[in-house]
Amino acid sequence: MISTLGTVTLTTALVIAIYAAVASVLGARTGRPALVASAENGVLTVFGLVALAVALMEWALVGGDYSIAFVANNSSRATPLIYKITGLWGALEGSILLWLFVLGLFAVGVVLTYRRDPRPTMRALLPYATAVLMAVVSFFLLVTVVPANPFAPFPGGVVPPDGRGLNPLLQNPGMAGHPPMLYLGFTGFTVPFAFAMAALVTGRLDRDWIVATRKWTVAAWWCLTAGILLGGWWAYHVLGWGGIWAWDPVENASFLPWLTGTAFLHSVMIQERRGMLKVWNIVLIILTFALTLFGTFLTRSGILASVHAFTTSDIGYYFLAAVAVTLVGALWLVAARGDRLRSEATLDSMVSRESVFLMNNVFLVGSCFSVFLGTVFPLIAEALRGVKISVGAPFFNSVNVPIAVGLVVLMGIGPLIAWRRASLAQLRRHFLWPAVAGVATAAVLFALGVRGGWALAAFASSVFVAVVVGAEFVRVARARAVSTGEPFVKALAEIARRNRRRYGGLVVHLGIVFIVIGITASFGFQRSREVALARGEAVEFEGYRIEYTGLVHEQEPHRLVIGARLDVSRDGRSLGTYVPAKNFYEGRQEPTTTVAVRERPSHDLYLILGDVAPDGSHVTIRMLLNPLVMWIWIGGVVLTLGTVLAVFPDRKPAHAVAPAALGQLGAVARGRPE
Amino acid sequence: MSALAFRRLRWLIPLSALPVIALLAYGFRVNPRDIPSPLIDRPAPGFTLPRLDTGEPLSLADLEGRVVVVNFWASWCYPACYEEAPVLEAGWRRWRERGVTFVGINMQDTDERAREFVQRFSFTFPNLADRDGRTVIDYGVYGVPETFFIDREGRVARKIVGAVNAEALEETLRALTRS
Numbered sequence: 001m002i003s004t005l006g007t008v009t010l011t012t013a014l015v016i017a018i019y020a021a022v023a024s025v026l027g028a029r030t031g032r033p034a035l036v037a038s039a040e041n042g043v044l045t046v047f048g049l050v051a052l053a054v055a056l057m058e059w060a061l062v063g064g065d066y067s068i069a070f071v072a073n074n075s076s077r078a079t080p081l082i083y084k085i086t087g088l089w090g091a092l093e094g095s096i097l098l099w100l101f102v103l104g105l106f107a108v109g110v111v112l113t114y115r116r117d118p119r120p121t122m123r124a125l126l127p128y129a130t131a132v133l134m135a136v137v138s139f140f141l142l143v144t145v146v147p148a149n150p151f152a153p154f155p156g157g158v159v160p161p162d163g164r165g166l167n168p169l170l171q172n173p174g175m176a177g178h179p180p181m182l183y184l185g186f187t188g189f190t191v192p193f194a195f196a197m198a199a200l201v202t203g204r205l206d207r208d209w210i211v212a213t214r215k216w217t218v219a220a221w222w223c224l225t226a227g228i229l230l231g232g233w234w235a236y237h238v239l240g241w242g243g244i245w246a247w248d249p250v251e252n253a254s255f256l257p258w259l260t261g262t263a264f265l266h267s268v269m270i271q272e273r274r275g276m277l278k279v280w281n282i283v284l285i286i287l288t289f290a291l292t293l294f295g296t297f298l299t300r301s302g303i304l305a306s307v308h309a310f311t312t313s314d315i316g317y318y319f320l321a322a323v324a325v326t327l328v329g330a331l332w333l334v335a336a337r338g339d340r341l342r343s344e345a346t347l348d349s350m351v352s353r354e355s356v357f358l359m360n361n362v363f364l365v366g367s368c369f370s371v372f373l374g375t376v377f378p379l380i381a382e383a384l385r386g387v388k389i390s391v392g393a394p395f396f397n398s399v400n401v402p403i404a405v406g407l408v409v410l411m412g413i414g415p416l417i418a419w420r421r422a423s424l425a426q427l428r429r430h431f432l433w434p435a436v437a438g439v440a441t442a443a444v445l446f447a448l449g450v451r452g453g454w455a456l457a458a459f460a461s462s463v464f465v466a467v468v469v470g471a472e473f474v475r476v477a478r479a480r481a482v483s484t485g486e487p488f489v490k491a492l493a494e495i496a497r498r499n500r501r502r503y504g505g506l507v508v509h510l511g512i513v514f515i516v517i518g519i520t521a522s523f524g525f526q527r528s529r530e531v532a533l534a535r536g537e538a539v540e541f542e543g544y545r546i547e548y549t550g551l552v553h554e555q556e557p558h559r560l561v562i563g564a565r566l567d568v569s570r571d572g573r574s575l576g577t578y579v580p581a582k583n584f585y586e587g588r589q590e591p592t593t594t595v596a597v598r599e600r601p602s603h604d605l606y607l608i609l610g611d612v613a614p615d616g617s618h619v620t621i622r623m624l625l626n627p628l629v630m631w632i633w634i635g636g637v638v639l640t641l642g643t644v645l646a647v648f649p650d651r652k653p654a655h656a657v658a659p660a661a662l663g664q665l666g667a668v669a670r671g672r673p674e
Numbered sequence: 675m676s677a678l679a680f681r682r683l684r685w686l687i688p689l690s691a692l693p694v695i696a697l698l699a700y701g702f703r704v705n706p707r708d709i710p711s712p713l714i715d716r717p718a719p720g721f722t723l724p725r726l727d728t729g730e731p732l733s734l735a736d737l738e739g740r741v742v743v744v745n746f747w748a749s750w751c752y753p754a755c756y757e758e759a760p761v762l763e764a765g766w767r768r769w770r771e772r773g774v775t776f777v778g779i780n781m782q783d784t785d786e787r788a789r790e791f792v793q794r795f796s797f798t799f800p801n802l803a804d805r806d807g808r809t810v811i812d813y814g815v816y817g818v819p820e821t822f823f824i825d826r827e828g829r830v831a832r833k834i835v836g837a838v839n840a841e842a843l844e845e846t847l848r849a850l851t852r853s
Contacts, residue, residue, distance in 0.1 A: 327688070327694075331687050332688040
């Protein structure tokens with residue numbers, strides 16, 4: 001019943017989506033507004049139908065309609081309600097449905113935002129942007145209707161009495177949030193892509209499409225960033241190997257569009273301001289969008305071995321075709337419009353914000369290329385030489401660590417260096433003391449016994465950026481406080497409020513710095529040890545005393561939990577009992593791990609349960625000390641705040657600052673800095 | 675580059691995407707999990723396991739002189755095990771009179787669910803339960819389904835990871851029963 005209803009809903013949505021895509025283009029070409037308006041209504045209808053399909057699937061998941069194969073495989077009677085709901089993105093078919101829902105949401109957002117927009121450019125762009133969005137929606141609907149129908153009945157027409165339940169690894173808050181955030185990020189980049197294509201088709205290639213999509217891009221970027229961070233959080237807290245990133249093909253698949261998306265986010269500012277890099281920006285957004293499709297292709301086609309045990313299916317062919325159509329079609333448009341993509345200006349000086357942005361782009365795209373190459377290299381090796389190889393973390397680290405350090409330095413310089421040409425005096429004023437602080441940090445850390453050139457460079461450059469950003473806030477707020485007589489804190493808030501985009505961006509940079517510090521420390525300075533403990537025995541580890549006091553058995557409805565009670569103390573002071581555990585789910589192959597983590601700003605104590613003697617007399621425990629990991633999550637929160645600040649509408653443009661204050665505002669006064 | 679040259683050559687821009695797409699398409703032809711098993715051409719590890727239906731033990735040693743197809747499966751392995759199950763049953767019916775025995779080994783599962791699976795696909799070849807996972811480890815199985823082909827001399831001749839299709843089954847058994 002639900003099965004049929006769901007399939008019919010999706011098929012209907014597919015027909016309407018195709019209609020909307022075609023009608024939108026026809027309406028714009030032949031100048032028939034009624035046709036365009038019907039396409040816009042089509043967008044709303046398609047979203048309504050997709051939302052209905054999602055609701056039907058949730059109904060089936062929560063109600064336990066195991067006649068649907070997807071429900072039988074991803075839900076069970078004993079699955080807790082929250083994970084019945086998140087079962088929607090527990091496997092391929094439902095994930096595509098969620099993807100469609102999010103994409104539909106974005107399409108509706110675009111239509112509702114711009115359909116009453118009086119600007120002629122927007123009126124020209126919107127029908128084509130709508131058409132591209134609906135073409136992408138049609139593709140995903142086709143995938144749900146043909147090769148990956150979430151409503152497909154259980155094979156053989158049998159109705160199993162109970163489902164298998166959601167994959168236990170996914171029964172975790174991080175996994176509940178990670179996929180939707182990634183999809184929001186992936187699909188969010190469809191909006192700037194759609195407008196870029198509209199700009200190419202209509203030939204309106206000046207800054208309008210970029211201005212229109214700026215906030216969509218920032219929002220998409222934030223979602224993707226948050227999705228990746230949540231994935232790391234999940235890996236750290238659930239997979240139980242003590243790290244957050246392993247350069248697995250599937251992880252790389254989410255990182256690739258992040259790199260090009262981040263490059264795009266920055267390079268469009270040059271076009272917005274100086275009318276340069278038009279072709280480059282278009283190519284970047286094409287790559288970003290193609291890479292989001294490539295990510296799904298990689299995850300689901302099974303062409304590369306990955307620790308992520310996703311089921312593979314025929315949809316690999318569909319996604320490869322989509323990548324091919326996107327790249328060839330979009331680049332063909334670029335070629336056709338090549339003559340209109342001339343730069344309006346040239347680079348004035350190598351010491352300018354433009355050139356810092358250019359370097360940022362070179363680094364990001366270089367990193368993207370290296371990650372892409374490393375990811376597909378096993379394929380290249382097999383195609384050319386017939387050998388099986390795998391590319392591991394050493395390759396990715398050795399290429400990307402230096403690039404990351406370079407990017408961090410640029411993150412400090414970019415927002416403060418002048419457009420066009422920076423003078424030596426300006427450079428000294430902005431960067432001398434932060435640079436000194438960075439070098440001093442490295443020296444102090446070295447004196448304290450911290451070794452490792454790249455780690456020291458990462459810490460030094462992070463401190464450099466933090467000081468630059470901090471000093472900038474203090475400088476402009478003090479200038480305002482002096483000129484307006486406001487208290488410092490109020491002046492700071494006013495400054496941030498009056499140029500949200502700039503100061504939001506700076507806060508995001510600060511968040512990234514925290515993340516870089518956390519990653520550097522936890523990757524480079526992790527300590528670990530594995531011990532076997534008898535009941536009542538204790539071990540000393542990095543100043544902690546850890547005593548094994550016995551096993552805990554707990555039979556929960558959907559799993560059996562076996563944990564080791566560990567009393568942790570430090571300097572004779574008890575810090576409580578920690579219980580790392582293994583969870584056995586019925587009908588599942590491997591037990592999953594629940595790690596016990598004591599999280600503090602300075603370091604995490606990370607305890608993993610290894611082998612357990614059946615009578616509980618002995619256990620093996622793996623103990624890790626991970627320095628500064630918490631700063632990765634704090635960085636995520638900080639960059640979220642920065643993004644929120646940046647995407648909120650500016651109530652007044654920045655140049656409304658009182659003229660008297662301008663002279664003292666330094667960099668801020670030079671036009672409207674980013 | 676002059677404007678004219680650009681105009682003539684710009685159609686090459688979209689073509690630049692083709693090598694990457696060709697490489698990815700090539701990916702469909704190879705199986706990254708098709709890692710050569712160290713067991714190939716070595717004597718197959720022996721096993722004695724209880725049958726799912728009767729509980730009576732069956733040994734690999736009892737099947738000496740026959741070609742043996744050992745298939746590791748689990749009832750929760752959807753869709754691959756569900757796809758290959760009819761292929762295996764049909765293969766068994768075609769080849770049983772020609773010196774080939776099929777043996778299913780159910781792993782990481784409960785007897786109840788395993789029997790349900792056997793009934794659903796009306797398996798008539800022997801299916802065994804490996805509850806302590808010893809045989810699974812001996813064969814180096816790291817996912818279901820995996821299928822091993824053992825020749826008349828008791829050596830592992832081929833291993834297939836993932837669902838077995840009818841062509842691969844026919845081809846392998848033809849080669850092993852020749853001579």
